[in-house]
Amino acid sequence: TSRIARKFESRGVRVFTKTERGGKASCLNLGLKASSGDLIVSLDADSTLDRDALKRIVAYFNDSCVGAVSGNIKVRNWRTNLLTKLQLCEYLLCISIGRRFLAWMGLLTIVSGAFGCFRRSVLEDTGAWDPGIGDDYNVTLKTRKTGRKVLFAPDAIALTEVPTTIRGLFIQR
8 A cells, every 4th residue: 555655645645654553543543643634534445535525524614513524435346246236235224324314313423434534633632543443433432422513424425345255245344
């Protein structure tokens, strides 16, 4: 990943590498320390953003009570086979519809690590991401405990590659 990312350094991309392992949470915390913006976006390595996804997700932060916003994750490779089509249905029900409903009820507990945005001050006040399984759940729960709103941005879209085999799905989950 770092070799590929370095190709974009001439365009302003800053690349950081870690010598010791620590998982995604460790990398996100490193990125938080190295960044300077008021809003921090988290993405998975296999996520790609729609052209206006960042503009759409940050617009929710015009409300100073918002602490985090979950983007809408859709399946890029849904046409591959029956398994990817089933995951398309899962993402539609659980993310596109499910998170919209939970956010509307004020009950959203997951800002997806595949595409989410956080207010820096909330991350710094809560200790940011905790290492281990469920880091996206933990950081969202800590955000909710501050009293800030956690919203869903159905119009801020990222595409992701889903596993194409049962074994791959098992490993992912």
